[in-house]
Amino acid sequence: MIYLGIDTSNSPLSIALAKDDTILIEETSNLKINHSLTAMPAVEELMAKAKVSPAQLTHIAVAEGPGSYTGVRIGLTIAKTLAWSLKIPLHMVSSLKVLAANGQSFNGLICPLMDARRGTAFMGAYDGESLESLIPDQHSDVREFLLQLKETGRPVLFVGTDIELHKEAIKEILGSQAVFAALQNRLPRASNLIMLAKQSAEQDVHHAVPEYRRITEAEANYNKAQGGGES
Amino acid sequence: MGIETSCDETAASVIKNGTEIISNVVASQIESHKRFGGVVPEIASRHHVEQITLVIEEALQQVDMAPAELSAVAVTEGPGLVGALLIGVNAAKAFAFAHQLPIIGVHHIAGHIYANRLAQEMEFPLLALVISGGHTELVYMKEHGHFEVIGETRDDAAGEAYDKVARTLNLPYPGGPHIDRLAHESINPVDFPRVWLEEGTYDFSFSGLKSSVLNFMHNSAQRGEQVKPEDVAAGFQNSVVEVVTSKTLRAAEQFKVRQVIAAGGVAANKGLRASLEREFAEKGVPFFIPPLKLCTDNAAMIAAAGTVMFEKGIRGNMAMNGRPGMEMDSWI
Numbered sequence: 167m168i169y170l171g172i173d174t175s176n177s178p179l180s181i182a183l184a185k186d187d188t189i190l191i192e193e194t195s196n197l198k199i200n201h202s203l204t205a206m207p208a209v210e211e212l213m214a215k216a217k218v219s220p221a222q223l224t225h226i227a228v229a230e231g232p233g234s235y236t237g238v239r240i241g242l243t244i245a246k247t248l249a250w251s252l253k254i255p256l257h258m259v260s261s262l263k264v265l266a267a268n269g270q271s272f273n274g275l276i277c278p279l280m281d282a283r284r285g286t287a288f289m290g291a292y293d294g295e296s297l298e299s300l301i302p303d304q305h306s307d308v309r310e311f312l313l314q315l316k317e318t319g320r321p322v323l324f325v326g327t328d329i330e331l332h333k334e335a336i337k338e339i340l341g342s343q344a345v346f347a348a349l350q351n352r353l354p355r356a357s358n359l360i361m362l363a364k365q366s367a368e369q370d371v372h373h374a375v376p377e378y379r380r381i382t383e384a385e386a387n388y389n390k391a392q393g394g395g396e397s
Numbered sequence: 398m399g400i401e402t403s404c405d406e407t408a409a410s411v412i413k414n415g416t417e418i419i420s421n422v423v424a425s426q427i428e429s430h431k432r433f434g435g436v437v438p439e440i441a442s443r444h445h446v447e448q449i450t451l452v453i454e455e456a457l458q459q460v461d462m463a464p465a466e467l468s469a470v471a472v473t474e475g476p477g478l479v480g481a482l483l484i485g486v487n488a489a490k491a492f493a494f495a496h497q498l499p500i501i502g503v504h505h506i507a508g509h510i511y512a513n514r515l516a517q518e519m520e521f522p523l524l525a526l527v528i529s530g531g532h533t534e535l536v537y538m539k540e541h542g543h544f545e546v547i548g549e550t551r552d553d554a555a556g557e558a559y560d561k562v563a564r565t566l567n568l569p570y571p572g573g574p575h576i577d578r579l580a581h582e583s584i585n586p587v588d589f590p591r592v593w594l595e596e597g598t599y600d601f602s603f604s605g606l607k608s609s610v611l612n613f614m615h616n617s618a619q620r621g622e623q624v625k626p627e628d629v630a631a632g633f634q635n636s637v638v639e640v641v642t643s644k645t646l647r648a649a650e651q652f653k654v655r656q657v658i659a660a661g662g663v664a665a666n667k668g669l670r671a672s673l674e675r676e677f678a679e680k681g682v683p684f685f686i687p688p689l690k691l692c693t694d695n696a697a698m699i700a701a702a703g704t705v706m707f708e709k710g711i712r713g714n715m716a717m718n719g720r721p722g723m724e725m726d727s728w729i
């Protein structure tokens with residue numbers, strides 16, 4: 167069994183190959199270069215280094231979002247096209263869960279966070295031991311979400327490259343309940359993605375689409391004009 | 398194989414020897430953009446992700462061979478909506494990588510021009526009028542793979558102007574076919590100005606004409622006059638047709654071309670088509686418009702252009718990106 171894992175859901179890029187239970191190779195970068203330029207060359211290069219041909223791949227794992235709309239689309243397009251072309255299973259894992267896996271074994275909750283501007287972020291809460299989702303992934307006002315975390319009364323580990331942007335609010339609301347992941351543990355890692363993918367169900371490739379967790383602005387405006395809410 | 402996702406059509410096609418269409422699949426998104434009165438880029442990108450593998454699969458199902466036996470994968474590299482281009486480019490790269498096929502990035506306008514080759518062989522020197530929702534260009538070609546843009550729009554594309562005028566007449570999106578239809582019902586077309594720009598130029602401008610139409614509607618409403626939509630539609634269309642026909646004719650004469658071709662969605666406009674056909678017949682210059690299915694965005698045209706690039710030894714690689722502002726370079 168050879169898994170290829172691809173995470174392009176935010177500005178970092180992470181690609182990994184795993185054979186059975188061994189991570190063969192992994193590349194994680196945070197250079198803020200367009201994923202469209204770098205993702206496929208990285209796949210090509212890592213597979214060449216690991217001497218794995220496309221036909222040898224048995225599973226594709228991809229981070230499904232939320233995150234940057236363009237980023238998740240690039241990852242998903244590559245992943246579903248590879249899986250469909252090679253006639254192998256596709257597995258999708260929440261991009262926030264991939265981040266949460268960086269803190270696995272934490273005694274408390276893990277809160278992965280990706281900034282989404284104007285005081286909002288994509289956030290979720292996971293059990294530190296089992297990585298079970300406790301508060302669903304969502305696009306939320308950061309302060310409102312932090313209040314929900316406070317109510318649990320449990321320690322919360324924050325993970326992600328964007329937590330620095332919200333550090334003040336986190337400290338203010340959660341005080342000593344808040345723990346921040348070490349700098350080297352804030353980037354998503356495709357090796358974690360692969361491990362999580364192994365526990366996930368196979369997807370219908372043609373109908374695989376990103377989990378945006380947010381409707382488009384045009385739709386929101388349209389709904390408002392129709393007198394409806396932002397649903 | 399060709400793949401095209403530069404705007405609101407997700408398309409894939411397989412062609413043989415650059416001229417013979419084996420499959421030509423187009424999934425249009427017009428229905429989802431209608432309620433917004435135009436293409437919403439983010440929604441277009443979302444639809445492309447939903448459709449891309451289905452469309453490629455359908456294109457391949459009509460081919461009696463394994464994907465690995467294809468010669469190459471050609472994909473629209475630009476110009477177009479960046480988020481939309483990225484889907485086609487990345488799908489094409491993944492597909493090419495999976496089957497270890499060469500990949501070629503094609504200029505969308507070159508695709509429109511090469512759509513002609515799927516209907517009849519091209520003869521050089523050649524003049525191409527590419528006219529659609531996104532472009533209005535006159536391209537001169539000395540030979541295969543040589544492109545010289547001798548005229549282009551300085552503001553709106555012709556199709557954009559059609560959509561905007563249609564909106565003021567309360568016609569549904571996309572407006573082109575409705576204006577074309579209405580125009581034929583008019584007995585007394587409004588006389589709108591012809592925008593020629595400075596003498597000798599082959600460039601176009603449609604925003605001034607569009608403003609004239611808007612002003613006319615506004616002034617009539619203020620005076621409480623009833624305007625007949627068909628007269629406005631006909632007046633607008635007459636102005637577009639006269640300027641486009643005249644500039645195309647003049648360019649064909651100056652460059653002494655042996656063939657003139659029109660391409661792009663607006664080339665299917667009956668009024669424009671009739672005018673161009675009549676004028677070129679009079680001048681005795683061979684003039685062609687490919688069938689409607691090949692005029693609007695499709696992937697067979699991308700494969701057709703890609704085949705000529707392939708024969709010229711041009712290859713892309715896994716670092717290929719969508720290029721929204723891609724220039725039209727010759728293939729040397």
Ligand SMILES: [Zn+2]
Pocket residue numbers: 505509529531661693694
């Ligand atoms: Zn086009």
